[in-house]
Amino acid sequence: MSNVVTNWAGNITFGARRLHRPAALPELQELVRAGGPLRVLGSGHSFNRMADTTGDLVSLSSMPRTVEIAEDRRTVRVDGGIRYGELVGRLDAHGLAVHNMASLPHISVAGAVTTATHGSGVRHGNLATSVAAIELIRGDGELVTLRRGDEGFAGAVVGLGALGVVTALTLDVVPAFEIRQYVYDDLPRASLEQHLPEILAAGYSVSLFTNWQTTDINHAWFKRTDELPEGPLFGARPADGKRHPVPGVPADNSTDQFGVPGPWHARLPHFKMEFTPSTGAELQSEWMVPFDRALEAIDAVARVREKIVPVLQVNEIRTVAADDLWLSMNYERASLGLHFTWIADTAAVLPAVAALEEQLAPLEARPHWGKVFTEDAATVRSRYPRFADFQALVAEYDPRGTFRNAWLDDILGR
Structure with a gap:
């Protein structure tokens, strides 16, 4: 390829010989019939080499929108x-x-x-x-x-x-449908111990954000189809200004908050489409653990807090319902998701990832396929019955x- 192609984060430079942009289905079929290796490049939001190849990359960006x-x-x-x-x-x-x-x-x-x-x-x-x-x-x-x-x-x-x-x-x-987004600051650790299932069920979608500087939650985001009453919630106080998921980062690109109703697509994401997403240069990891062991998982992260804080931007804690898709991280089990946004330094981040994997292994954590993980493939395979x-x-x-x-x-x- 005449131009270097990287993923969105810039931590992966693809080794492909050519990048194809077919404009029609027959053209795409001919590329496949010519033989591989061939991998599809989507929006480039994977953080490992799942889309890499020594052969050809193909992008569907020039295909007709349907x-x-x-x-x-x-x-x-x-x-x-x-x-x-x-x-x-x-x-x-x-x-x-x-x-x-x-x-x-x-x-x-x-x-x-x-x-x-x-x-x-x-x-x-x-x-x-x-x-x-x-x-x-x-x-x-x-x-x-x-x-x-x-x-x-x-x-x-x-x-x-x-x-x-x-x-x-x-x-x-x-x-x-319409969604209202409410953000609360400083959710106490004691509230997690007493009310974690209720907190995570207190909205259409709920996300807890922490940088692990303390064991409390920096921000709790509740996306709801109805209004919340004024005042504290689970011991957290309503935010006095608009928030970004990463503590201390300007919130201009975050979706609207303060309970102002808006269309589903302008509230369910954390970031507006018209802005550069997240903080820019970063790495990401994520693991899914059984929801009924959610507090154990949070305790497991806390045990390696000193190892992750130096390379962490933010940890998002959220939930996903069970499904029947063979390679879904949520296959046959409701899940707690532990998402980590790291600094853009692979060498510094990998030891923190390994430390988390060691702590989460007893919970049979399943890593997100497109993000940074270090566990051996045999171990990962063993966590998928199909x-x-x-x-x-x-x-x-x-x-x-x-x-x-x-x-x-x-x-x-x-």
């Missing part, structure tokens, strides 16, 4: 390159919404789905759970469609890019290894 709402208004079919920020306004204009969104509206829908990325809420599954059908080009270049209930569907949705190039997704939609079935599905859809790379070889154990 937003087709079904006649019954229960689903929408979108193309494989669309981002949430491009989709949500068009859905809202038709009085429709997706049930959940990630912190950043800048990510691609297909990339979020294939890695089981999520928003938060004890009653809400991750973004992949809204998929009703998936269309992909498998390793021989043929286009196939799998619908919810079909054999292999639950294994294909969170597919890590291993089964093929996702060209379209059909998503469940719901009627559009992993052998996924390996068989990969062999069926990509027997030539068109979509393989070193990262995926390690994960699959072959």
Whole structure:
């Protein structure tokens, strides 16, 4: 490639020979038929080498944008390159919404789905759970469609890019709704011990942010469909100004707060689409642990607080409902998510990541597929009861290894 291509964070420089931007489906199929190695580059919001390759990268950014709402208004079919920020306004204009969104509206829908990325809420599954059908080009270049209930569907949705190039997704939609966002400062540690399940269930979506300078929570964000009464909540006080998730960072790019009602797509993410997301240069890690062991997990992080504070920007604590997708981090268990935004220094961050993994191992923590983790692949595989079935599905859809790379070889154990 004549130009260096990196991921969004800049910590990964892709080793591909070429970057293709096909403009039509037949052109994309021919690229696949030519053989690999070939990997799809979405919005680049992965923090490890899952999208890297020594062969060719393909971006779907030049493919036609597709937003087709079904006649019954229960689903929408979108193309494989669309981002949430491009989709949500068009859905809202038709009085429709997706049930959940990630912190950043800048990510691609297909990339979020294939890695089981999520928003938060004890009653809400991750973004992949809204998929009703998936269309992909498998390793021989043929286009196939799998619908919810079909054999292999639950294994294909969170597919890590291993089964093929996702060209379209059909998503469940719901009627559009309004959300109010409230932020509270200084949630006491004692409140977590006494009321953690109630706190995390006190909104459509709830996020707790801490930099672990103390054992208290810096900010608690409650996204609700109704109003909250004035005054303290669980011992925390209403914020006296707009907040950014990272303590001390200017809040201009954060979504609106103070309980002002607004459309779902302008409140469920933490960051506005029109601004640069988050703090810029950073690394990210995330682990999902069983929700019924949530306080144990928070205690586990506290035990290595001194190791993580020097390299931590913020730790977000949130919840995700259980699902039946084979490689979802929330497979068959409601989860507490522990998301860490680190400084942009890989060498300094990795020891902190390893320390957290050691503490969280007894809880069978599942790392986010697209973020920084160091546990060996065999250990990660052991935490997914259907992993052998996924390996068989990969062999069926990509027997030539068109979509393989070193990262995926390690994960699959072959």
